[in-house]
Amino acid sequence: MKNILIVGVFISLSAVRALGATLELPSTPYTYTVLDQDLAAALQEFGNNLNIRINVSTHVKGRIRGRMPDLAPRDFLERVTTLYNLQWYYDGLVLYVSDAHEAESRLLVLNPVTFDAFKAALDALKISDERYVVRAAPEDGLVFASGPPRFIALVDQMLNGLVAEAQARRTLTTTAKPAPASVLMLFRGSSSTVIRDGRPEGPVLPEATHQDNVAHAPGPSQR
Structure with a gap:
C-alpha cells in the first residue's frame, strides 16, 4: 500500500524562539498523513518540506504508523x-536529530579559561541550549556538559578555541616583555660615557679622572 503524504501550504513564517540557535518554523499546521513510513525517512521529509537542512542519525530507528494530528511544525517535531x-x-545551519541513547556527558578542564567566560561565549554564539547541561563542577577549573552529539561537539570546540586563545595571549605577553637594558660605562682618559643598549647617552663627569674603576673629581693640584 502506498504511503500517503499530505503537506499543508504555509503562507506566513514566524520566528519561534529556539533554545539554541533560532529555528524558524511556520506557525500554520503541518499536516502529515502516513499509513506506514520509516521514521528517519519521515524526518527527512519534514526537513525537505520546510526547506530545512536536516541530519538524521543512523541510530534513529522505527516506523510511523497511522495519522499524525495536525500540529504546528515545532509541535510536530517535539511530538x-x-x-x-x-x-x-x-x-544555526542544520537540524540534527539523534537517538536519546547517543547523548554524551563530558567533564571538561577549563584552565586557563573561567567558567563565566566560557558560558558567555556559548551564549554569544547561540550554542547554549537550556534543555542540555553545561554547569560548573564542584572542583575548580572543571565543567560538566551533557547533551546530544552535535551539542557536545560544539561545546568542546568552543572550549578548545578559548584555551588556545588564552595560551596565545599568555605567550605573547611573555615574549613582549622588554629585555633588561644593558648599561656599559666607557672610560676614555679623564672622561666617561654611558652606553645603554649600544647607544651612547653622553659624557658623565667630564672633568673627572678614573683610577682603579673609580671616578674622582680633579684635585686642586690638577686644576
Whole structure:
C-alpha cells in the first residue's frame, strides 16, 4: 500500500524562539498523513518540506504508523522526538536529530579559561541550549556538559578555541616583555660615557679622572 503524504501550504513564517540557535518554523499546521513510513525517512521529509537542512542519525530507528494530528511544525517535531525517544539540536545551519541513547556527558578542564567566560561565549554564539547541561563542577577549573552529539561537539570546540586563545595571549605577553637594558660605562682618559643598549647617552663627569674603576673629581693640584 502506498504511503500517503499530505503537506499543508504555509503562507506566513514566524520566528519561534529556539533554545539554541533560532529555528524558524511556520506557525500554520503541518499536516502529515502516513499509513506506514520509516521514521528517519519521515524526518527527512519534514526537513525537505520546510526547506530545512536536516541530519538524521543512523541510530534513529522505527516506523510511523497511522495519522499524525495536525500540529504546528515545532509541535510536530517535539511530538515525534518524544514518542520515539529522540533528541534534536539546531546549530544555526542544520537540524540534527539523534537517538536519546547517543547523548554524551563530558567533564571538561577549563584552565586557563573561567567558567563565566566560557558560558558567555556559548551564549554569544547561540550554542547554549537550556534543555542540555553545561554547569560548573564542584572542583575548580572543571565543567560538566551533557547533551546530544552535535551539542557536545560544539561545546568542546568552543572550549578548545578559548584555551588556545588564552595560551596565545599568555605567550605573547611573555615574549613582549622588554629585555633588561644593558648599561656599559666607557672610560676614555679623564672622561666617561654611558652606553645603554649600544647607544651612547653622553659624557658623565667630564672633568673627572678614573683610577682603579673609580671616578674622582680633579684635585686642586690638577686644576
